[in-house]
Amino acid sequence: MIQKKVCLLGTSGVGKTSLVARFVHSAFSDKYLTTVGVKIDKKLVPLDDTNVTLVIWDLAGDDDFQRLQTSYLRGTSGYLLVADGTRRITLDQALDLQSRVVEVLGNVPFILALNKADLTEQWEIDEARIQSLVAENFSIIKTSAKEGAGVEEAFAQLARRTMQPA
Amino acid sequence: MRPWPRAVPPQKSTDELTELRRLLVRPEQEDLRALRARLDNKERRAHEVAEILPEAVTLTGRRSEELARALRPAVEDSVRASVEKRPQFLVDALHPIIGPIVRRSIAENFRALLQSLNQALERSFSWQGLKWRIEAWRTGRSFSEVVLLRSLVYRVEQIFLIHRETGASLLHVIADSVAAEDPAMVAAMQTAITDFVHDSFKGTKKDEALDEFRVGELNVWIERGPQAYLAAVVRGTPPRELRGCLEDAIERIHVLRGSDLLRFKGEAAPFESLGTEIEPCLRAQYQPKKAAASHARAWFALSLGAALLVAALIVGAASERRWDGFIRKLNAAPGIAVTQAKHHWLRRSFVSGLRDPAIADPFALAREAGLNPERLRFEWKNYLALDDPSVLRRFVRRFGKPPETTLTLADGMLTLLGKVPYEWLEHVRSEGRQVPGITSIHEQNVEVIFDPARVLERFREKFPPPPALRASYANGILNLSGTVPWEWIDQVRSGATGLPGIKRISEENLKIAYDPALVLRRFIDRFNLPDSVNANVNQNVLVLEGEAPHAWLTRVRRGAPSVPGISTVNEEKLIDLDQRTFQQSKAVIESAFVYFLLNKENFATEGFAALSRLPDEIRRCLSAASRLGLEVQIEVRGYADSVGEEKKNLDLSQRRSNAVKDFLVKCGFEPSLFRSMGMGAPPPPAAGEAQPEQADRRVAFKIVPKT
Numbered sequence: 001m002i003q004k005k006v007c008l009l010g011t012s013g014v015g016k017t018s019l020v021a022r023f024v025h026s027a028f029s030d031k032y033l034t035t036v037g038v039k040i041d042k043k044l045v046p047l048d049d050t051n052v053t054l055v056i057w058d059l060a061g062d063d064d065f066q067r068l069q070t071s072y073l074r075g076t077s078g079y080l081l082v083a084d085g086t087r088r089i090t091l092d093q094a095l096d097l098q099s100r101v102v103e104v105l106g107n108v109p110f111i112l113a114l115n116k117a118d119l120t121e122q123w124e125i126d127e128a129r130i131q132s133l134v135a136e137n138f139s140i141i142k143t144s145a146k147e148g149a150g151v152e153e154a155f156a157q158l159a160r161r162t163m164q165p166a
Numbered sequence: 167m168r169p170w171p172r173a174v175p176p177q178k179s180t181d182e183l184t185e186l187r188r189l190l191v192r193p194e195q196e197d198l199r200a201l202r203a204r205l206d207n208k209e210r211r212a213h214e215v216a217e218i219l220p221e222a223v224t225l226t227g228r229r230s231e232e233l234a235r236a237l238r239p240a241v242e243d244s245v246r247a248s249v250e251k252r253p254q255f256l257v258d259a260l261h262p263i264i265g266p267i268v269r270r271s272i273a274e275n276f277r278a279l280l281q282s283l284n285q286a287l288e289r290s291f292s293w294q295g296l297k298w299r300i301e302a303w304r305t306g307r308s309f310s311e312v313v314l315l316r317s318l319v320y321r322v323e324q325i326f327l328i329h330r331e332t333g334a335s336l337l338h339v340i341a342d343s344v345a346a347e348d349p350a351m352v353a354a355m356q357t358a359i360t361d362f363v364h365d366s367f368k369g370t371k372k373d374e375a376l377d378e379f380r381v382g383e384l385n386v387w388i389e390r391g392p393q394a395y396l397a398a399v400v401r402g403t404p405p406r407e408l409r410g411c412l413e414d415a416i417e418r419i420h421v422l423r424g425s426d427l428l429r430f431k432g433e434a435a436p437f438e439s440l441g442t443e444i445e446p447c448l449r450a451q452y453q454p455k456k457a458a459a460s461h462a463r464a465w466f467a468l469s470l471g472a473a474l475l476v477a478a479l480i481v482g483a484a485s486e487r488r489w490d491g492f493i494r495k496l497n498a499a500p501g502i503a504v505t506q507a508k509h510h511w512l513r514r515s516f517v518s519g520l521r522d523p524a525i526a527d528p529f530a531l532a533r534e535a536g537l538n539p540e541r542l543r544f545e546w547k548n549y550l551a552l553d554d555p556s557v558l559r560r561f562v563r564r565f566g567k568p569p570e571t572t573l574t575l576a577d578g579m580l581t582l583l584g585k586v587p588y589e590w591l592e593h594v595r596s597e598g599r600q601v602p603g604i605t606s607i608h609e610q611n612v613e614v615i616f617d618p619a620r621v622l623e624r625f626r627e628k629f630p631p632p633p634a635l636r637a638s639y640a641n642g643i644l645n646l647s648g649t650v651p652w653e654w655i656d657q658v659r660s661g662a663t664g665l666p667g668i669k670r671i672s673e674e675n676l677k678i679a680y681d682p683a684l685v686l687r688r689f690i691d692r693f694n695l696p697d698s699v700n701a702n703v704n705q706n707v708l709v710l711e712g713e714a715p716h717a718w719l720t721r722v723r724r725g726a727p728s729v730p731g732i733s734t735v736n737e738e739k740l741i742d743l744d745q746r747t748f749q750q751s752k753a754v755i756e757s758a759f760v761y762f763l764l765n766k767e768n769f770a771t772e773g774f775a776a777l778s779r780l781p782d783e784i785r786r787c788l789s790a791a792s793r794l795g796l797e798v799q800i801e802v803r804g805y806a807d808s809v810g811e812e813k814k815n816l817d818l819s820q821r822r823s824n825a826v827k828d829f830l831v832k833c834g835f836e837p838s839l840f841r842s843m844g845m846g847a848p849p850p851p852a853a854g855e856a857q858p859e860q861a862d863r864r865v866a867f868k869i870v871p872k873t
Contacts, residue, residue, distance in 0.1 A: 002432040003334045003350060036362045040354045052432075055334065055354045071361040075332030077432065 003053045004162045005075050006155075009101065010082030011093040012061035015115040018145035019082065020058045023155050037069050045159040052159045070104050077162040078109040080154060085114045085142070088124040109161035110139070113154050117144040315383070320402035321450035323384075325412075326353050327419065327437060329394050329430050333357030336394060336430075336437040339444050356397050360388065391416040393427035398447060411447040418443050482511075489515070492535035500556035501525030503549075514543040521546035525559040550602060557603030564601060565594055571612075578605035586612040588666050589620055616642075616667030624665055629658050642669035649677040652730045653684060678730075680706065685731030692729060693722055699740065706733040716744035716794050744793040751787030752869045755780065755800070759864040760826055765810070767821040770860060777826060780867075781833040787869065788839075797872040802827045802840050807862035808847040820844025826865040 008016040017039065024043040037060040045052045059072055073079075081098050083091040091114070098110065112133065114125060130140055139157065143150035188195075204210060226233040249256055294316075302312040323344040327337035335353035340346050363376045378387045385400045389412035396416050400408070419440055420427065426436045489509045497504045501522030508516040521528065523546070529539040551557070558575045567573060570585035580598065582591070591614060598607050618639040625644065631637060634648040644662055646655075655678055662668050682703040689708060695701055699712040708726050719742055726735045758780055761773030769777060784800065791798045804823030806815035823842035831837050848864075851857050 001434060003332075003434065004432050005332045005334065005354070036358055038358045038362075040351055040358060042348060042351050042354075053350060055350055057354065057358070069362065069365055071365050072358060074361070075329070075334075077332070 001053060002050060002163075003055055004077040004159065005055050005057060006158055006162065007057045007059055007073060007076045007079040008082060009059055009079050009094070009097055010061050010084075011090050011097070014061060014082045014084040014087075014090050014094075015143075015145045016061055016080075016082045017058055019080070019113065019115065019143060019151055019154075020056055022145045022148055022151045024056065038072050043155065045156055047156075047160055047163065050163075052163060054155065054159055056155075073101060073104050076105060076108060078111075078158050080111050080113050080158055082113045082115055082143075083125075085116050085125050086119050086122040091125055091129070109158065109164070111154050111158045111161070112138050112140045113143045113150070114140060115143045115145060117142040117149055118147045315401070317453050318402050319451040319453060320400055320404040320408075322398050322400050322404070322408065322448045324399040325444050325447055326356065326397040326399075327394055327440065327444065328353040328357060328397060329427065330357075330390070331393070332430070332432070334430070334432060334434065336434050337440055337444065339441055339448060341448050341450070353397075356386075387412060389413055389416050391420045393420065393424065393430070396444070396447075404449075405451075408447065408449060411449070415443050415447055485509075488536050492532060492537055493517070495535060496528060496531055499526055499528075499531055500553065500559045501551040502528065514541050516543050516545070518545040519547075520549045522551040522556055522560070523548055524563055525551060525556050552603045554603075557601065561598070561601045561604060565590065565598070570615075575604070578603060579608055580604050580606070581608040582612045584612065585615045588614050588616050592666075621665070621667040625662060625668065628665060629654065629662065639667070642667060643672050644668045644670070645672045645675075647675035649679050652678045652680050656730065680731030682731070685729065689726060689729050689732060693718065693725065698743075703731060706731060707736050708732045708734070709736045709739075711739040713741045713743045713746075716742050720795075742794075744790045748787060748790035748794055748796070751783050751790060754783050755787055755867045755869060758783075759861070759866055761858075761860045762822050762825075762863045762865070764807075764860070764863060765818065767818060767825045769825070770863075773860075773864070777829060781830065781835070784830070784835065784839075791869075798869050799838075799872045800840050801868040801870055802830075802842045803845045803866045803868060804843065805845050805848040805862055805864050805866070812846060816844050816846040818844075819846050822863075822865050 008020060010016050020039070020041050024041045039058040041056045041058065043054050043056065045054055057072055057076070059069065079101065081094050083094040085091075094112065098112075101108075101110075114130070116122075133140060139161075141150045141154045141157065143154055145151065204214075223233065295313075298312045298316055299309055301307075301316075302309045305312070307315075321341060323341045324346055325339050326335055326349060328334070329336055333354045333356070335349040338346070338349035338353075346352075359379075360376045375390065376388060378385060380386070383401055385402075385404065387398045387400060387404065387409065389396045389398070389409065394416070396412050396419075398408070398412055419437075422443070423437060423440065486509065489507075493504060493507045496502055496517065501524070502519065503521075504517060504519040506516070506518045510516070517528070521544075528544055528546075529542075532539045532542055551560075554575045557578075558573060558580075561575075561580065562573070568585070568587050568590055571587075571590075572583040574581045574583070582594070586609070591609065591612070594607060595609075598604060616639075621639045621644075622637055625637065625639075632648075632650050632654055635650050635654075636647045638645045646658070655673070655676070659671060662671055680703075685703045685706075686701060686708075689695075689701065689703070696712075696714055696718060699710055699714045699718075701708060701710050703709070708722075708729075710722070714722075719737065719740065723735060723737075726732050758776050759773070760777045760780075761770040762768060763770055788798070802823045804819035804821070804826070806818040806822070808815065820842065821844070823844055827837070827840040827842040830840060848862050851861075
């Protein structure tokens with residue numbers, strides 16, 4: 001059995017905890033998120049030839065990266081960068097966050113999840129912006145924690161990428 | 167081994183070269199040839215390998231487990247094949263080992279059992295044990311868990327081997343009967359908390375980190391290595407020696423698997439074999455046992471418990487018998503059909519079925535069977551039982567059963583025998599056939615008995631008694647005493663014997679009081695008092711005054727004493743009208759004279775006048791006599807004067823009598839009414855009496871009873 005530590009990163013209110021809740025049946029209370037700044041869950045993800053246990057560290061979102069508990073990133077095999085599609089600024093913050101994470105972790109696999117895909121009419125991130133990020137080799141998946149769209153795919157893709165050699 | 171010589175290329179001639187080669191490399195060639203021969207010789211090679219094999223295996227085993235891992239499948243298959251093909255071989259081979267092992271295991275287990283029993287006794291029959299039981303009941307934990315916790319100094323319950331970099335759980339060992347969360351998540355959270363604490367206190371040095379923390383009764387001790395750390399979850403207060411154990415373990419782990427830890431990419435399998443390094447740290451320490459006195463006390467308690475158990479079994483068996491008997495009795499009871507019965511010890515026993523509520527009383531049956539009804543719970547569905555015993559019981563439940571009465575029921579006919587109280591019988595007569603299952607009542611052979619009090623009650627109700635009355639009842643006789651009005655007793659006499667139980671009335675000591683007015687009323691009502699009569703009653707004497715017809719008077723004389731309140735009749739002042747009329751008429755008739763002519767039987771003038779008035783008088787006289795009940799005759803006495811011959815005079819007097827009689831017969835009277843008598847000469851008149859001249863020539867009358 002292979003365990004992989006993955007983190008969820010993103011500013012507050014983008015729906016990280018909701019994505020985890022949609023993906024797994026949470027065992028720990030959410031109070032850990034507010035107390036220690038992290039909530040941990042686990043989910044077995046079947047891949048083509050093996051099963052991977054994702055130990056998901058849901059890090060408390062903060063607009064200020066300086067306040068992020070960077071020690072929580074240590075040993076991370078990959079991370080899900082989450083932004084709120086209805087708030088353009090959360091994407092900017094996520095990208096800023098990602099560049100800082102690179103400073104700490106180096107080039108670790110990640111997926112950019114544009115959440116709240118169920119509210120497309122309220123989206124502030126246009127397709128051109130998305131395509132420009134794709135052009136920069138960003139792996140982007142639109143997710144909806146409310147309806148479940150893209151959630152399984154995002155985590156499965158992240159798991160697959162953690163298994164690929166660096 | 168020396169290095170292989172490099173090959174020389176051919177130059178001048180083959181022979182020279184061959185010779186040169188032979189000279190140069192001959193020894194090596196020979197060695198090579200010998201080596202090839204050695205390698206080709208399997209037997210020899212086997213001998214050589216056999217010589218070095220044990221040493222090689224030992225060396226390989228020291229370096230790693232690869233040899234063991236490589237050999238494991240082949241050895242397992244071989245053993246399995248051997249067991250399948252020649253089990254007896256293995257049995258024989260293992261027998262010398264298995265026997266002692268089994269005996270030792272049994273001995274160990276028995277010793278552990280005894281120790282466990284001792285501990286259980288101590289804990290069960292001590293004050294502390296009782297407290298622990300209360301605590302177990304209060305907290306919802308099992309008793310054994312409470313005992314373990316309370317007698318525990320410390321116990322290492324879980325040890326996690328955690329990768330420092332990733333927080334991944336590499337290994338998790340756990341003590342017996344300890345519940346554990348998912349080790350992967352616990353390890354990750356443990357790491358997060360450790361990092362959180364480390365980062366939160368910036369003053370700590372790089373190598374300083376959270377070494378231990380406490381959660382309730384649990385301590386978590388952390389022992390760090392360069393790549394991994396151990397987190398031991400300890401219940402209670404561990405000694406410092408445990409820290410040493412953890413340090414040794416983490417050091418050995420890094421020695422054995424340091425490179426694997428460095429290269430860790432999420433695969434935990436290489437660390438599974440490290441359990442033997444960690445498990446020695448799963449230590450526990452319990453409070454020392456108390457002195458042997460507690461054993462004696464415990465054994466005494468055990469003996470006492472055993473005795474109590476035996477007593478309980480005896481009591482239980484008796485209780486079971488009682489219960490079975492009760493259920494049988496219940497089933498046999500009329501009006502009850504048991505469908506389900508459960509006997510419980512600690513809660514109320516349960517019985518359900520069908521019951522005729524008018525007949526069966528299961529609680530009474532339970533009491534008869536020696537069971538406490540409050541410990542029973544019945545659930546009945548009502549039904550109407552129509553078998554004879556049930557019907558009879560229903561009848562008795564409704565009407566009761568007099569002690570001296572026998573009741574039998576057959577085919578719906580209820581037969582009463584023996585002594586039966588009147589009131590009960592009346593009740594049964596009126597409502598007995600309303601009992602379902604009873605169609606007729608046969609009571610011909612009963613002896614009805616009466617309750618004196620109820621008899622007197624009915625008597626007083628029917629005849630409200632006057633104040634001075636005393637009444638008693640015995641053997642069918644109503645005994646009355648005291649003074650009562652006649653009117654009351656008259657009603658009693660006519661109606662009391664119609665009351666149930668009163669055959670006759672005894673008035674021996676009863677005085678009857680009469681109200682004169684009511685007595686007179688009754689007299690008048692009966693005799694129709696004539697207007698010419700005044701009547702009153704005084705001290706039972708009816709006093710009559712005035713004039714009354716003879717017939718009425720006769721009826722009064724005859725009947726008045728029978729009027730209640732009249733014992734005698736005083737008629738001194740009452741005149742009998744018919745008697746007076748009769749006497750007056752009689753006097754008139756007897757004083758009348760019919761005179762005749764001299765020596766003739768012809769009426770004289772004044773004689774005829776007198777005779778013509780006689781018929782009316784005679785009629786009045788006869789009428790009065792008739793009312794008086796007298797039958798009379800009238801003697802018509804003829805007289806002649808004494809002049810002449812006596813015989814002639816007698817004859818003349820006869821003829822004169824006949825002439826009057828004839829005259830009166832012609833006036834309408836019956837001839838038999840008269841008796842004509844020739845009297846001859848009349849007797850001489852009394853001295854001084856003056857008589858007319860023709861007085862001797864007359865006919866006189868005398869009214870006499872008829873002969």
